[in-house]
Amino acid sequence: MTLSSVVIVGAGQAGFQVAASLRQGGFAGRISLVGDEPGLPYQRPPLSKAYLLGKIKAENLVFRPAAFFDQQQIELIQDKAVIIDRQNQRVVLESEKALEYDHLVLATGAHNRPLSIPGEHLEGVFGIKTLADADALAPRAKNAKNVVVIGCGFIGLEFAAVAAAQGASVQVIDRGDRLMARAISPQMSELFLKAHESWGVKFHFSQAVDQIMGKDGKAVGVEKVNGDVIPADLVVYGIGVIPNITLATEAGLEIENGIKVDADLLTNDSHISAIGDVACFPCVHNHGEHTRIESVPNAMDQARAVSARLLGKAAPFVATPWFWTDQGNLKLQIVGLSTGYDSTVTLGSMESNQFSVLCFRRDHLVAVESCNRPGDHLAGKKLLSRPPELTQREAKEPDFDLKAWEVAHRS
Structure with missing residues (x-):
C-alpha cells in the first residue's frame, strides 16, 4: 500500500531521524513530527557535560535549523499526543x-526515574533530561561548593566530572558495589574509579539515600540510610529511566519493558512502529531476547530501519549496539552487549588511560x-557485525593488535 501520511510522536533523536530519512529516501507524502518541548528538536548527550561547561551553545544543539523543516516539508508540531485512535x-x-x-x-523516549524520597522536590535537586533541566542546572553547577550525585551511571558520572572540574567538592552515592556496574566490566570500572578519585570525587558504594535534607525550601544535605549526613547545596540524580508507554498502553499496544515490537520494529498493530x-x-x-536499548546510535539505526521499511526496503533490524560516555579526559566507547560474559582479555595500559576490555561468552566475542582507544572501538564494531570470530587464545597472544587482526581477517 502506498503511504500518503506518516505521523511521528516524539521529536528526539529517533523521531527526527525518521522524518529526515524518509525525505532523504524520496518519500513525498505528509510527515508530521510531534514534540512536547518548545523550540527545535535537539541532541541530548551534551547536556550533562559540554553544554554545562559552556563549550556548546544552545543553538549548536539543534539537529537542523528551522529552515530545514520548511524546505523538507516536515510539519513540526509542538504539542502533546494524548490519544491514539487506532480504529480511525x-x-x-x-x-x-x-x-x-x-x-x-x-x-x-523515556523519563528520569524519580528518587521517590523525602526532599526530592527541594530547590537545588535536579535530574538531567531536557534542555530546560540543563539551563536551570548550569548556573548552580558553576557556583556549587558541595555537590552530591545520586547514581553512578553515565549521566551521574558525567556530571560529577563537570562539577569537580569547576572546583566543587563532589560525592557520589550508589546502591551498587562499583561505578557503571550495569554497563561495564570490573576492570573498566577500576580505571574510571581511579580517574574520578584523582579529580577529587569521593564515592559511597553499596549505600542508599534516605532523604534530602532542606532548610527554607532549599537542599542543604543528603542523609544516607545509615544515618550519615553529607552536606550539599546541589544534588543531581541519575538512577535510570522509565520508558514513556502511557500513550501506547492506553491504545492497547503490547507492552514488555517498553513498547514490544517484532524484528521489523512493528507493534502488534501493523500500522504502528x-x-x-x-x-x-x-x-x-x-x-x-526482547531488549530495550537506551542509546543515540540505537535510536538512529532503528529510525533508519523503519524509514527504509516504509520506503519499501524492509529488512529485520540487526544493527550492532554501541554506546559512549565522556568523563573528564576519558572517552569510553562500548560496542556489543556484555550480558552474561564469562571471561575477559585486556589490551593496553590502565595507567595510561588507554585501555580496552574484550568480553567473551563461551569463547565468543560479545563486547x-x-x-x-578509538581504533579498538572501530575494529570491535566491524568484528561484531560479521564473522570470522576472534578467540581468546588469539587475543592473548603477545603484542596482539585488535585493529590489525580485524584488517587481516576481513572477508
Missing part, C-alpha cells in the same frame, strides 16, 4: 487537533569496551 488511524493532541496517519511511529528508548525488540546480539 489518527492521533489526538492535547490541543484537540487530530492527525490522520497511514503509519504511526512512536518515538516517545516503535523505536528508540521506548522500544523493546528481539535483539540478535542478546540471543534474540569491546575501549577507553581512549
